[in-house]
Amino acid sequence: MKQVIQSFKTSELIVADVPTPILRPEGILVRTARSLVSTGTERMLVNFAEKNLIQKAQARPDLVKQVLDKVQREGLLNTIDSVRNRFDQPLPLGYSTSGRIVEVGSEVTGFQIGDRVACAGGGYANHAEMGYIPRNLAVKLPDAVSHDAAAFTTLGAIALQGIRLADIQLGHHVAVIGLGLLGQLTIQMLKAAGCQVLGIDINPQRVELAREMGANDACVNEAAVGRTGLFTGGYGFDAVLITADTSSDEPVALAGELARDKGVVVAVGAVGMHIPRKVYYEKELDFRISRSYGPGRYDSDYEEKGHDYPYGYVRWTQQRNMAAFVQLVADGHVRVDPLITHRFAIDDAAAAYNLISGKTDEKFLGVLLTYDTEREVESRVELSPPTGATSSQDSIRLGMVGAGNFPTAVLLPAMKDVDGLSLTGIVSGRGLSASHSGNRFGFSYATSSYDDLLTDPQTNWVAITTRHNLHAEQTIAALKAGKDVFVEKPLAMNRAELVDIYRAAGNDRRIMVGFNRRFAPMVAEMDAFLKGRQRPLVGMCRVNAGAIPRDHWTQDPEIGGGRIIGEACHFIDLLIFFFKSHPVSVYSQAIQTDAGIVDDEVVITLTFADGSIGTVMYAAGGDKSYGKERFEIIGDGRIAVLDNYQTLELVKNGKRQSSKARLRPDKGHHDEWVELVKAIKAGQPTPISMGDIAAGHLASFAAVESLQQKAPVAIDMDAFWRDVQATEKITLAEDPSA
Numbered sequence: 001m002k003q004v005i006q007s008f009k010t011s012e013l014i015v016a017d018v019p020t021p022i023l024r025p026e027g028i029l030v031r032t033a034r035s036l037v038s039t040g041t042e043r044m045l046v047n048f049a050e051k052n053l054i055q056k057a058q059a060r061p062d063l064v065k066q067v068l069d070k071v072q073r074e075g076l077l078n079t080i081d082s083v084r085n086r087f088d089q090p091l092p093l094g095y096s097t098s099g100r101i102v103e104v105g106s107e108v109t110g111f112q113i114g115d116r117v118a119c120a121g122g123g124y125a126n127h128a129e130m131g132y133i134p135r136n137l138a139v140k141l142p143d144a145v146s147h148d149a150a151a152f153t154t155l156g157a158i159a160l161q162g163i164r165l166a167d168i169q170l171g172h173h174v175a176v177i178g179l180g181l182l183g184q185l186t187i188q189m190l191k192a193a194g195c196q197v198l199g200i201d202i203n204p205q206r207v208e209l210a211r212e213m214g215a216n217d218a219c220v221n222e223a224a225v226g227r228t229g230l231f232t233g234g235y236g237f238d239a240v241l242i243t244a245d246t247s248s249d250e251p252v253a254l255a256g257e258l259a260r261d262k263g264v265v266v267a268v269g270a271v272g273m274h275i276p277r278k279v280y281y282e283k284e285l286d287f288r289i290s291r292s293y294g295p296g297r298y299d300s301d302y303e304e305k306g307h308d309y310p311y312g313y314v315r316w317t318q319q320r321n322m323a324a325f326v327q328l329v330a331d332g333h334v335r336v337d338p339l340i341t342h343r344f345a346i347d348d349a350a351a352a353y354n355l356i357s358g359k360t361d362e363k364f365l366g367v368l369l370t371y372d373t374e375r376e377v378e379s380r381v382e383l384s385p386p387t388g389a390t391s392s393q394d395s396i397r398l399g400m401v402g403a404g405n406f407p408t409a410v411l412l413p414a415m416k417d418v419d420g421l422s423l424t425g426i427v428s429g430r431g432l433s434a435s436h437s438g439n440r441f442g443f444s445y446a447t448s449s450y451d452d453l454l455t456d457p458q459t460n461w462v463a464i465t466t467r468h469n470l471h472a473e474q475t476i477a478a479l480k481a482g483k484d485v486f487v488e489k490p491l492a493m494n495r496a497e498l499v500d501i502y503r504a505a506g507n508d509r510r511i512m513v514g515f516n517r518r519f520a521p522m523v524a525e526m527d528a529f530l531k532g533r534q535r536p537l538v539g540m541c542r543v544n545a546g547a548i549p550r551d552h553w554t555q556d557p558e559i560g561g562g563r564i565i566g567e568a569c570h571f572i573d574l575l576i577f578f579f580k581s582h583p584v585s586v587y588s589q590a591i592q593t594d595a596g597i598v599d600d601e602v603v604i605t606l607t608f609a610d611g612s613i614g615t616v617m618y619a620a621g622g623d624k625s626y627g628k629e630r631f632e633i634i635g636d637g638r639i640a641v642l643d644n645y646q647t648l649e650l651v652k653n654g655k656r657q658s659s660k661a662r663l664r665p666d667k668g669h670h671d672e673w674v675e676l677v678k679a680i681k682a683g684q685p686t687p688i689s690m691g692d693i694a695a696g697h698l699a700s701f702a703a704v705e706s707l708q709q710k711a712p713v714a715i716d717m718d719a720f721w722r723d724v725q726a727t728e729k730i731t732l733a734e735d736p737s738a
Contacts, residue, residue, distance in 0.1 A: 001017070001018060001019070001020050001128060001129035001130050001377035001378070001431070002015050002016070002017060002018075002128065002129050002346050002347070003015070003016050003018050003092060003126060003127065003128035003129070003431075003432055004016075004092070004093045004094065004126070004127035004128070004346065004349045004369070005090040005091060005092055005093065005432065005436075006090065006091040006093055007090055007091075008089070008091060013093075013349065013350050013353050014090075015346060015347055015349050015350070016090070016432070016435060016436075017381055017435070018128075018381060018431045018432045018434070018435040018436075018446070019378065019379050019380055019381050019428075019431035019434055019435060019446055019447050019448040019449075020129075020130045020377050020378065020379050020431055020448055021130060021131065021132040021429060021430045021431050021448055022132065022379075022429045022430075022431075022448045022449070023103045023104075023105055023132065024105055024132060024134075024429070025105045025106045025107040025108075026105055026107050026108065026134055026135060026304065026305055026306040027105050027108065027132055027133050027134040027135050027137075027138075027306070028101050028103065028104050028105060028108060028111050028117070028132075028133050028135065028138060029101070029102050029103040029104075029130060029131070029132055029133075030097070030099040030100065030101055030102065030117060030119055030130070030131050030132075030133050030138070031099050031100050031101075031102050031129070031130055031371075031373055032097050032098070032099040032127075032128060032129055032130065032131055032371050032373075033097075033098055033099045033100065033147040033370075033371055033373055034097065034098045034099070034147045034148055034150070034151040034368050034369065034370060034371070035094050035096065035097040035098075035125070035126075035127045035151055035368070035369045035371075036094075036096040036097075036151040036152055036154070036155065036366070036367070036368060036369075037094070037127075037352050037353070037356060037367040037368070037369060038094075038095065038096070038155070039180060039181060039245075039356045039364070039365070039367065041095070041270075042093055042094070042353075042356070089405075089408070089433075089436070090432060090436050092122075092123065092126040092127075092128070092432055093126065093127050094122075094125060094126040094127035094128070094369075095120060095121055095122040095123075095124075095125050095126070095154055096118075096119070096120055096125055096151055096152065096153060096154030096155060097118070097119045097125040097126070097127075097131060097151060098116070098117065098118050098119065098141070098147040098148075098150035098151045098153070099116070099117065099119070099131070099147070099371075099373070100114060100115070100116050100117070100373070101113055101114060101115045101116075101117060102130075105135070107135075107306065108135045108306070110135075110140075111135065111138070111140070115140050115141075116140065116141040116147070116150070117133070117138045117139060117140055117141060117150075118138065118139050118141060118145075118150040118151070118153035118154075118322060118326055119131060119133045119137060119138045119153075119154075120137045120138075120153065120154040120157065120293065120318070120322060121133070121134070121137040121154075121303065123430075124137055125137065125154065127346065127349060127369055128432075129346070129371055129375070129377050130377055132429075132430065134303055134304055134305075134306055135306045136296060136302055136303060136306050136308060136317070136318070136319045137303060137318075137319065138319075139153070139319060139322045139323045139326055141326060142326065142327070142330040144329075144330040145326055145329050145330050148336065148337065148340060148368060149329050149336040149337070150326065150329075151368055152181070152185070152325075152329075152336050152339075152366070153322050153325055153326055154293060154322070155181055155182060155185060156185050156189075156322070156325030156326075156328075156329075156334065157293035157294060157318060157321040157322045157324075157325050158182065158268065158290070158292060158293045159182050159185040159186040159189060159243070159268065159325075160189060160293075160294075160316075160321045160324060160325055161268075161290050161291075161292065161293050161294045161316075161318075161321055162186065162241050162243070162266050162268035162290040163186065163189055163190060163193070163241065164294075164316055164321075165264075165266050165288050165290050166239035166241060166264050166266045166288070167239070167264060168190065168193055168195060168238075168239060169238075170193065170194040170195075171194060171195070171196070172195045172196070172238040172239060173195070173196045173198075173231065173232045173235075173237050173238050174190050174195045174196070174197050174198075174237060174238060174239045174240070174241065175197075175198045175199075175200060175224070175228075175237045175239075175240045175241070175255070175258050176190070176197060176198070176199050176200065176210075176215075176240075176241050176243055177200045177201075177221075177224075177240065177241070177242045177243065177244055177251045177254060177255060178200075178201060178242060178243040178244025178245065178246075178251065178269055178271075179199050179200070179201035179203070179206040179207065179209065179210045179218070179243075180201075180206070180243065180244075180245065180269075180365065181339060181365060181366055182243040182268060182269060183199065183201070183206075183210070183241075183243040183244075184206075184209065184210060184213050184339055184365075185334060185336075185339075186241055186243055186268070187199055187210055187213055187214060187215045188213055188214055188328075188333065188334045188335065189325075189328060189333070189334060191214045191215070191333075192328060192333040192334070196216050196231070197214075197215045197216050197217075198215065198216065198217050198218065198219070198224070198227065198228075198231050198237070199211070199215040199217070199218035199219075200218070200219060200220070200221055200224045200254075201218075201220065201221070201244075202220060202221050203220075204220060205363070206365075207219060207220060209338075209365075212338065213335065213338065213339075216231075217231060221250070221254060224254060224257075224258060225254075225257050225258065228257075228258050232260070235260045236258060236259050236260030236261070236263060236283075237258050237259050237260060237263060238260060238263055238264070239259075239263060239264045239265070239266065240255040240258050240259050240263065240264070240265045240266070241266050241268055242255055242265065242266065242267045242268060242269055242271055243268045243269045244269045244271050245269045245270055245271070246269075246270075246271055246272065247270075247271075247272050248271070248272050249271075249272035249273070249274040249276075250272070251269075251271045251272070252265070252267070252271060252272060252273065252274065252275055252276075252287075253276050253279075256275075256276055256279035256280050256283070256285060257279060259283060259285050260283070261283045261284065262283065262284050262285070262286070263283065263285055263286070264285070264286045264288065265285055265286070265287045265288070266288045266289075266290055267287070267288070267289045267290065268290045275287060292318070293318045293321055293322065294316055294317055294318035294319075294320070294321040295309060295314050295316065295317050295318065296309065296317045296318045296319065297318050299551070300551050300553070301551075302317070302318075336366070339365050339366040340365075340366040340367075340368060341363070341364045341365045341366055341367065342355060342364055342366075342367045342368070343367075343368045343369075343370055344367070344368070344369055344370070345369070345370050345371075345372075346369050346370070346371055349369060352367050352369060355367060379431075379447055379448045379449045379452070380445055380446070380447040380448075380449065380452055381435055381438075381445060381446045381447070382444070382445050383435075383438045383439055383443060383444060383445055383446060394420050394421060394422040395420040395421070395677050395680040395681045396420060396421045396422070396460065396461045396676070396677055396680060397422050397423075397424050397458055397459055397460050397461065398415075398421060398422070398423055398424060398459070398461045398462070398463055398486075399423075399424045399425045399426065399427070399453040399456060399459040399461070399462050399463070399483075400412075400423070400425075400426045400427065400443070400462070400463045400465065401426075401427045401428075401450060401453065401462060401463065401464050401465065401466055401474055402427070402428060402464065402465035402466040402488075403426055403427075403428040403433035403434045403436070403437040403438075403465075404428075404433065404465065406465060406488070407437070407463075407465040407488075408433075408437050408440070408441075410669055411463070411465060411488070411514075411669065412437065412440075412441045414669035414670040414672075414673060415441075415670075415673050418670070418673045418674055418677055419677070420677040420680075420681060421673060421677050423441060423442055423443045423444070424443065424444050424445075424453070424456060424458050424459045425438075425443055425444060425445045425446070425447055425452060425453050425456060425459065426438045426441075426443045426445075426446050426447075427446075427447050427448065427449070427450050427452070427453055428446075428448065429448060430448070431446070431448045434446040434447060434448065444458075450474065450477070454477060454478060454481040454483065455481070459483060460483060460484065461483060461484045461485070461486060462474075462478040462483045462484075462485050462486070463485075463486040463487075463488075464478070464485060464486070464487045464488065465488045467553060467559055467560065468490055468493060468554070468559065468560050468561050468565070468566055469493060469558060469559045469560070469561070471487055471488075471490065471491060471492065471493070472491070472492045472493065472497035472498075472500065472501055475487055475491065475501050475504075475511070476500060476501055476504045479501070479504040479505050479509045479511075480504055482509075483509075484509055484510040484511070484512075485509070485510070485511050485512070486512045486513075486514065486676070487511065487512070487513050487514065488513075488514040489513055489514055489515060489566070489567075489569050489570060489573075490513075490561065490565050490566060490569050490697060490700065491511070491513050491693060491697060492697060493561045493565060494701060495698065495701055495720070498694065498697055498698070498720075499720070499723050499724055502690070502694070502724040503724055505690075510680075510685070510686050511686065511690065511693065512672075512676055512686040512687070512688060513688060513693050514672065515569075515570060515573040515574075515577075515672075515688060515693075515696070516667055516668040516669045516671075516672045517570055517571075517573070517574050517667055517668055518573065518574065518577045518668060518672070518687075518688065519668030519669075519671035519672040519674075519675060519687075520645055520666055520667050520668035520671070521666050521668070521671070522642050522645055522648045522659070522661070522666070523574070523577075523631075523642065523668065525648055525650070525659070526578065526631070526633065526640045526642055526648065526650070527577065527578060529638065529640055529650045529652070530578060530633060530636075530638065530640065533635065533636040533638070534636055535635055535636045536579075536608070536610055536611035536612040536613070536635060537578070537579055537612045537613075537633055537634065537635035537636065538612065538613050538614075538633070538634050538635050539575050539578055539579065539612065539613075539614040539615070539631070539632065539633045539634075540614070540615045540616075540617065540631070540632045541571040541574060541575065541614070541615070541616045541617070541629070541630075541631050542617045542619075542629070542630045542631075542632075543568070543571060543616065543617065543618045543619065543628065543629055544619060544622040544623075544624075544626050544627065544628050544629075545563065545567065545600060545618055545619060545620045545622075545628070546620060546622070546624045546628070547600075547620045547621065547624075548563070548600070548620065554566050554567075555600075562599055562600075562704065563599065563600040563618065563620070564588075564599060564600075564602065564604070564618070564700055564703050564704050564707075565700050565701065565704060567618075568602070568604065568616055568618045568700065568703065569696055569697065569699075569700040571616045571618070571629075572604070572606065572614075572616060572696050572699045572700055572703075573688075573692070573696040574631065575606060575608075575614035575616070576608075576692050576695055576696055576699075577692070578633055579608050579610060579612040579614065580610075581608040581609045581610040581612060582608065582609050582691070582692075582695040582715075582717060583606040583607065583608055583609075583614075583695060583698075583699040583702075583715050584607055584608065584609050584714065584715055585606070585607040585712050585713070585714050585715065586604060586605070586606050586607075586699050586702040586703050586706050586712065586713050586715065587604075587605045587706050587711070587712040587713070588602055588603070588604045588605075588703045588704070588706040588707045589602065589603050589707075590602040590603075590707055591621075597707055598620075599704070599707060600618065600619075600620040601618075601619050601620055601621055602617075602618050602619075602703075602707065603615060603616070603617050603618075604616040604617075604618065604703045604706075606699060612635075627643060627644035627646070628644060629644055629645070630642070630643050630644065637652060637653070638650075638651065638652045639651040639652075644665060645661060645665035645666055645667055646660065646661045646665050647659070647660050647661070648660075672687070675687040691717075694717070694720060695715070695717060698715050698717070698720060699715060702714075702715050
């Protein structure tokens with residue numbers, strides 16, 4: 001399908017050919033008929049993309065600080081790679097569309113195939129021929145509302161939310177500063193609410209349009225203060241809504257002059273936020289900032305999972321604001337057609353953005369993109385990469401599921417130049433990321449359908465880099481399709497999933513988990529140093545993990561599994577690697593607050609079968625600019641200390657050896673693929689044994705269970721293998737207890 005994207009790397013605006021998005025249970029698939037080009041938000045994004053690197057840094061000093069912190073933590077070269085990857089990611093444009101439903105998710109009620117809908121949301125209601133829309137970001141359209149008018153629904157909901165924040169009442173005097181699309185829609189809804197409205201803008205043509213759209217009066221900025229006394233009987237405005245788009249502080253200052261004592265000023269548009277204290281203090285004004293189109297915005301439970309707010313407690317959510325706007329259009333209280341100045345076919349999207357960026361010096365207001373709704377769209381796009389073509393001689397012909405930040409920033413660059421590994425297809429649910437990454441890294445095709453990969457005879461390995469809750473299901477599907485599997489940690493979210501995966505693997509299929517730290521050069525040095533020991537060891541992994549917002553998907557127990565299962569498993573595996581033994585008992589303790597256990601501020605103590613003891617101190621509360629990982633192994637007359645993969649110190653018999661990474665910290669991502677290919681070529685098991693993989697995951701699950709029980713938890717590996725072999729006669733090629 002066709003989709004409009006913006007490149008931050010080249011500043012080029014492209015109509016790309018990408019796979020159609022997949023349907024998820026919580027939403028609907030919509031064939032787009034119209035989409036609105038935002039002359040505010042999208043123009044700002046396009047203008048930002050066209051800045052050079054220095055100008056971008058000046059515009060976003062907050063991001064510059066993050067980059068500098070990352071340099072201290074991970075080194076200059078790794079940071080440069082990360083920044084380059086971020087800039088390389090395409091930005092899907094658009095957030096307000098209308099169209100017709102073609103598929104409905106299994107958990108969705110109230111929508112049917114064929115319904116006409118208005119859709120909202122950045123990342124969902126994009127300028128694309130097809131869109132996946134979560135159920136709370138769409139509303140059905142009455143017959144009286146055209147697709148043209150419905151494409152304005154998101155903007156209408158934004159305007160309506162600003163009105164609601166102003167506590168408007170019948171008969172209020174309201175000023176609207178800024179008479180672009182947002183202002184013109186705001187005026188009409190204020191009039192429908194029984195208000196007396198004055199429109200204000202620097203553009204005389206838009207002032208005149210405001211009168212035509214129903215404003216009681218309108219004027220240019222310079223005349224606004226003088227007009228206020230006559231308009232309000234000398235009192236000032238009950239509310240002032242700022243719907244302008246400017247970095248200037250002038251609208252906020254003007255609003256203070258126009259408002260009455262104890263009046264309300266609401267910033268709806270993106271404007272300068274310096275508030276002049278004198279006038280706001282003397283009038284005791286209430287300044288409010290409107291957050292997009294209503295309650296639910298930026299709440300992943302509401303937007304992604306479809307959990308609605310109770311009607312009696314949150315009367316106006318973003319979806320209810322959308323529905324209210326649509327009804328105002330249907331009833332004739334809001335007119336949209338007079339605001340439309342231009343229509344472009346999606347193929348001509350670049351011309352639309354040249355228009356709103358001011359490159360054509362042409363007057364504009366409402367700009368729509370139109371779509372051929374009869375054109376066939378596909379879930380798969382064939383690519384023609386200059387390099388990376390697959391070869392039947394390669395040991396690993398790899399298809400990848402997932403094209404997010406980690407695979408594109410870390411995993412795929414690490415695979416580069418690994419002899420014996422070639423790339424086939426790449427899959428992502430939204431399509432765009434698969435197409436972009438496929439072209440960038442040399443995949444043969446991009447698709448949104450996992451079945452395309454599973455039925456591809458050229459693919460013999462599948463790499464799974466999706467969200468954690470999908471790993472088990474996708475792994476089992478690949479194994480049953482006769483593919484070997486590489487899975488980014490964790491392999492499973494619980495013991496039952498792990499058992500099912502091992503059963504599906506049986507005696508024939510290989511599994512590799514991305515415990516890359518085993519393969520880091522300095523870790524290999526430590527391992528060699530510890531060989532030949534006669535006594536158990538004591539080990540400590542200290543992880544300065546950095547805080548992650550509680551609403552991030554990795555923190556969701558159902559999706560990410562939390563940070564112990566999702567990330568601390570790395571360090572449990574590293575202790576298994578160093579000790580060459582499996583944990584038999586786990587005891588976890590976490591910080592306690594009034595809100596309960598903080599499970600990313602945790603100390604995990606593991607007892608191993610050989611008598612060794614290991615501790616993982618996983619803490620999210622530290623300073624992010626400090627090094628993330630430090631490992632210390634002590635015992636049998638030796639001490640080994642690795643600090644953030646940058647320095648290594650080995651001490652034995654009074655002799656001290658030190659080494660330092662010359663260019664960048666190396667966490668083993670490249671070498672894990674080198675070792676995997678080497679093992680496959682030699683017909684050997686994968687470099688991490690099935691026993692180690694199982695032991696590491698069972699220990700992670702036990703660590704979470706220990707927190708809940710506030711007691712040590714035993715790990716019974718024999719019982720696990722009995723469960724795996726309970727329904728099938730499986731004799732693993734390797735010793736599972738090794």
